[in-house]
Amino acid sequence: MAIHNWWDADPEEIYWLEIRQEPVGLGDYLRAPKAAIDGNPSWSYQLTSYVQPGDRVFHWHKTPSGEPGILGWSEAAGPLETITWSWQARGTRGRERGVPTVGPTWNMPLTGYTELERPVTRSALNARRAEVLEVIAGVTRAHGKPIYAPFQNYGGRELRAQQGYLTKFPAALVALLFDRPDVDAAAMASGLRATARAGRGQGYMADAEKRTALEQHAVHMAIEHYLAGGAAQIEELGKPYDLRVTLDGIERHVEVKGSVGDEVDSVQLTQGEVNHARNYQPTDLFVVDGISASRGADGSIVTSGGIVRIWSEWVPSDSALRPTHLRYTLPAF
Template identity: 60%
Template sequence: MPLVDYKELPSPIFRSSLNARRGEIVSILESLERLQGRSLYAPFQHYGQRELRAQQGYLTKFPAELVHLLVDPSFAPRVTGEASGVRQGSFRQERGQGYLSDAAKRKALERHAVDAAMAYYRRAGATLIEERGKPYDLRVVLDGVERHVEVKGSVGIGLGSVQLTQGEVDHAYSFQPTDLFVVDGIIASQDKRGIVTTTGGEERIWSNWTPDSRSLRPTHLRYRLPRS
């Protein structure tokens, strides 16, 4: 079969790396089997319950959950060209924005997305665009109306969710109109000096956005330590 959107990993994944996270990988595979109610043609076998080994025939059947766990978050399938326009926000299959462990990459993605949003509102005829940062990213005056804009950027393709802080959610509830501007599918690369470059991406906008409480899911829980 021909390969589509093939791109090599930035660095190989060694078996030692897999076995260093053996517990997490086995847990994911077992959870998928329970969810599907059948045996999974997994890319790895838990050999002797001691180590993971490649399951040769099924190594290409790689669950998306393992991709997010094992692959560098800066890796994403290559997209063709830049987004030709901004679509009104629509839901995709559930793919989360995820985390970037490298602060430089995270900052570059945020900058790329904010620049894309500013360019969009300039084209729309905004008379004022002001960067704020917190608790929202942009203050825009468009058609005489002040709008606040929350911007999210990611290398993930077809995002179905993004990460929000409590402050961002509270602000969207308290001020309208607020827009949610998402740029996903950004291609990020980092050279040996640590300099990150970003290109491409698909832009989507949810105008007059108020977070639906039914769509909010906690990703962290604050735990109060008991007295010693």
């Protein structure tokens, strides 16, 4: 079964919805068998293997009132593991079977479980049914592929959580439900954007506008640093590296990374950035972490501060690299 990626254009804007029947382990892990009870793959199980460290996971379960809804969110910590797990299938077939199934299972550790001050209940969701359906339809039109939406229009009259374990959660739907002033989830939305990633890594920034603001802030600090050091010329490129600096008659290439996390111990690199640093020296890795970012009165992102760390003559080593996304070249059809 092929799982279509609709996030290819921007892999950093990824959210998921876990649909749970039981509270045990809520916010601690995602866990799904590699095959359904009939031995065939299930898309809602398979999606677990696509979750990457730094991705945000929303949790659907019974609220304190007994009504199902989104209780909170967590962050994928990783690494993705394969474990042996005993599980009981849901629904009529699972009840008929009567005994649990034991088999290989995907397990993704989670961290930072945060409850919403007010859960997004099914009734609250249905109060905005037309808007939710419009967003889902828009994402479907934009990508022209299955989007594995978190909600279904049950009977054409009400929204219900998808019948499955894990679904994708379009960024546009997150914006609709959590960025609107009439949704009592402002604290959660703020935390969603500002929280440092698990493992103190730079990780993925869910808000594209904020991510761009952080990158620009870090680049400006890098330019100021090299100018203060006597650079005769600085050219801003962006790809395959950020800055070309002429310092003491030597051309240096600079890769710049910015983060809201404090003293991050990892940053996100593309294969092109790795290859370039290995092929050209001197290359510097310029990291600015601890950047403060907030939304101003006019809605724009305001950044300030940050601690600079520089690795001169930087060459990425294989031992320090860990894959977070794998691109597979399809065989000839």
